[in-house]
Amino acid sequence: MSLTLIRCRSRDGVPADLRGRGRPDRMMAVLEGFVDRYLGTVTRFDYDPAHAGHNPNSAMTLVVTDRRIVARDENVAALTFAAVGGGEVPAWQPGCHLDFHLPSGLRRQYSLCGDPADRRHYTIAVRAIPDGGGGSVEMHALEPGTTVTVRGPRNGFPFVAGGGALFVAGGIGITPILPMVRQARLLGMDWQFVYSGRSRETMPFLEEIESWDEDRVFVRTDAEHGLPAPSDLLGRAVPGGAVYCCGPAPMLEAVRTHFPETSATALHLERFGAPTVLDGTEFEVELAHTGEVLTVPADRSALDVIRGRLPGVGYSCQQGFCGTCRVRVLAGTPQHRATRLSPAEQDEEMLLCVSRSDDGDRLVLDL
Structure with a gap:
């Protein structure tokens, strides 16, 4: 399951504060700006114990401890994971999800649906979709004792x-x-x-x-x-x-x-899944490794178009959140429609799932 957040809004379109008030909260705006800048710095590096808490970008190895069917049609399985060797797992809150790096190379995100008070286990539920992208079928095949690589938890909801x-x-x-x-x-x-x-x-x-x-x-x-x-x-x-x-x-x-x-x-x-592209304009991407030029229509993402030529290109959330589809830009100016990359990274990279051409010119990508 790929996920995205549509941020909390008040009825008149003004962002609501944490108490649900339909007016701007200046303190929260200042805090949000600080968090964006600070986390954009610290999460670019591997986990450092000197940092308070858990860096969601650092990889964890978890083991499947339980698998049970939770829907009558038997197409939804709840999978429970624990740290290899026991011990506590990083804390989470309702709305959090985990990024799973599957043995096949696929990366998928699944919401946590267990008990946040249980610090030794994570639980997710996955519906098997045989004609989907393959991630749900691979997740369904996991049996107790299997280990997986996971990043998170992150809370986009x-x-x-x-x-x-x-x-x-x-x-x-x-x-x-x-x-x-x-x-x-x-x-x-x-x-x-x-x-x-x-x-x-x-x-x-x-x-x-x-x-x-x-x-x-x-x-x-x-x-x-x-x-x-x-x-x-x-x-x-x-x-x-x-x-x-x-x-x-x-x-x-x-x-x-x-x-x-x-x-x-x-x-x-x-x-x-991916949201509808809004206010897009047509542009071109050139795949530097082959010289092939692809046209990205106004209503499609660069990722969607490139996957048609390069099925193995990495991606996960399709929302500009996880950063899996980041790619170097060798020429052209991207229009960044996410805050996942730092200002310095934006000078050299873009996210295929949401970024577009800033001026409609061709983007040359390191693909």
């Missing part, structure tokens, strides 16, 4: 544990939402939860979810209720609270478009 909240999940989008709802229940928050899927057989963790307060949980399926309307997804929004949503593109688009009609004040979305 943070949960603010306070106030009221509506949680909306579609299918395997339950994975980042599940620990959020558990924490909301534990804290006694005012919460509502809409869980949607094709059928009950395809929906993971359904038994646990249906054991919760039935006045707060609405489980709906396409088979029983038809495709969800925006009112089905947002009708339970808590006045003055936040909406957290993860699921397929149509669900996210419906929530994003109709959110202003609710009385909630903050919206947090996480999507699967």
Whole structure:
């Protein structure tokens, strides 16, 4: 599952602060600027014990300790991992994910869906997609005792544990939402939860979810209720609270478009796969190793086009978040649409998944 964050926004388009207030927070803006600059520096290097905490860019070797099926159609497996030799794993919060570097060379991101208080284990859930990119099938084949290389945890979908909240999940989008709802229940928050899927057989963790307060949980399926309307997804929004949503593109688009009609004040979305290219212009990329010139249309990414010629090019999140698809730029000026690279790195590199040509001229890439 590839992930991206659409940042929290207030109903009038002004970024909401951590308390859900629909106005700018100057202190948070200053803090965010400092964090961007500081983390952009420290995460370019391997883990240094002198740094406080865990560097999510440093690799960990984890071992599979448990594998269980969590959906009735048997297509979703929950995998639990621990540190080789035991010991604690780095702390995480609801919304965090791990980057898996698979033996095949594929890199995939999966949301943590276990208990943040369990410092010895990580748990994810993966739906097998036979005709997908291969990562989910490879993950499903992992058996207890298998070791994998992992980086993280990272949090691109943070949960603010306070106030009221509506949680909306579609299918395997339950994975980042599940620990959020558990924490909301534990804290006694005012919460509502809409869980949607094709059928009950395809929906993971359904038994646990249906054991919760039935006045707060609405489980709906396409088979029983038809495709969800925006009112089905947002009708339970808590006045003055936040909406957290993860699921397929149509669900996210419906929530994003109709959110202003609710009385909630903050919206947090996480999507699967690459987002639609907005305000793009056509440009060319030249593959330096072969001299081949490719045209990147206004509505496609350079990564998408290059993969058609170089299927083995590395990528993972497709959102400008993980940095897997970074490549040296030998000529031309990129338009950087992410903050993953430092200013110095941006002078020489770009991310294929989101970066474009700044002036429409050809980019010569070290590929």
